[in-house]
Amino acid sequence: MTPMLEAKGLVRRYAMRRGLMGRSVEVRAVDGVSLSVERGRTLGLVGESGCGKSTTGRLVLGLEAPDAGSVAFQDKPMPPAGTPAWRALRSRMQMVFQDPLGALDRRLPIGAQVQEPLDIHAIGEAKDRPARAIEALRAVGLRPDQAARYPHELSGGQRQRAVLARALATEPALLVCDEPISALDVSIQAQVMNLLMEQQERLGLGILFISHDLRAVRQVSHRVAVMYLGTIVEEGEPDAVLHDPAHPYAQALVSAIPHPGRTGNRIVLQGDPPNPADRPTGCAFHPRCPVATAFCAREAPVLKPRNSDGRLVACHVAQGDVAPAVTQRAA
Numbered sequence: 001m002t003p004m005l006e007a008k009g010l011v012r013r014y015a016m017r018r019g020l021m022g023r024s025v026e027v028r029a030v031d032g033v034s035l036s037v038e039r040g041r042t043l044g045l046v047g048e049s050g051c052g053k054s055t056t057g058r059l060v061l062g063l064e065a066p067d068a069g070s071v072a073f074q075d076k077p078m079p080p081a082g083t084p085a086w087r088a089l090r091s092r093m094q095m096v097f098q099d100p101l102g103a104l105d106r107r108l109p110i111g112a113q114v115q116e117p118l119d120i121h122a123i124g125e126a127k128d129r130p131a132r133a134i135e136a137l138r139a140v141g142l143r144p145d146q147a148a149r150y151p152h153e154l155s156g157g158q159r160q161r162a163v164l165a166r167a168l169a170t171e172p173a174l175l176v177c178d179e180p181i182s183a184l185d186v187s188i189q190a191q192v193m194n195l196l197m198e199q200q201e202r203l204g205l206g207i208l209f210i211s212h213d214l215r216a217v218r219q220v221s222h223r224v225a226v227m228y229l230g231t232i233v234e235e236g237e238p239d240a241v242l243h244d245p246a247h248p249y250a251q252a253l254v255s256a257i258p259h260p261g262r263t264g265n266r267i268v269l270q271g272d273p274p275n276p277a278d279r280p281t282g283c284a285f286h287p288r289c290p291v292a293t294a295f296c297a298r299e300a301p302v303l304k305p306r307n308s309d310g311r312l313v314a315c316h317v318a319q320g321d322v323a324p325a326v327t328q329r330a331a
């Protein structure tokens with residue numbers, strides 16, 4: 001299947017000043033990320049806070065320009081942000097953020113906010129747009145009378161539904177969801193994820209689902225990519241990655257998922273996540289990796305197929321190039 005979104009070798013660097021009078025250092029927030037999203041499929045992007053997931057989401061939508069690499073949407077290069085060609089594409093690519101209250105305008109009724117992208121992109125006849133906005137609200141399970149409500153008059157779950165209605169009103173081809181459920185109660189999280197999957201089926205949406213929650217990612221995704229310090233370290237089918245993670249970082253993430261009856265197999269990583277401005281040499285995970293070897297500190301592994309199951313892994317040990325060091329796994 002041809003991907004509707006294809007990103008190759010994305011790099012995004014920021015300058016950061018150390019201390020008040022300190023010199024400026026370079027932070028590589030995203031460091032050579034390649035990914036693709038197909039029509040009607042979801043790619044889950046998972047990793048700790050600060051690993052570069054959100055920056056990757058903004059890069060693939062063209063909201064930020066990469067320092068290197070390329071993004072193609074529906075077989076055409078992504079136009080530079082702010083240009084008429086990019087604005088014309090925005091109705092086909094939408095983003096859903098973590099905080100629904102922050103994403104909505106508190107001074108405008110929900111219906112007007114759902115209609116806004118239809119007005120901006122001049123979609124349909126002006127006289128039909130209020131009805132289309134109501135339809136979009138209905139599609140996400142909100143009642144027509146709720147169109148007149150203001151964001152603070154809705155619950156958190158209803159607000160996130162309104163955000164989804166706004167994103168889906170233009171019938172986009174691609175949806176980038178950045179932690180769309182992490183601000184919601186657990187009971188509402190399942191409803192919003194089900195809604196996303198229903199709308200995906202209805203519209204054939206390609207979704208990039210960004211989350212720190214591996215369980216949520218597994219539920220909605222057709223493929224999962226695990227990120228660590230700006231790079232993808234493992235990518236594969238959700239069941240394969242969750243049942244048999246190959247990369248030591250993915251193994252630690254999976255082992256931290258609470259599981260009834262699981263005892264004694266949690267992998268406790270040593271140390272804190274490294275400062276992106278002080279990136280370790282070789283494999284960026286080596287200072288925390290339980291099986292790191294001296295070779296790992298010298299040579300950065302490349303993301304490549306591990307075997308015939310379609311799994312991509314960036315790890316010398318998982319690829320069988322070096323033997324693991326003695327493990328220090330804690331129970």
Ligand code: SF4
Nearest residue numbers: 283286289296315316
């Ligand atoms: Fe650990 Fe080495 Fe693999 Fe990096 S390359 S994850 S340090 S074993």
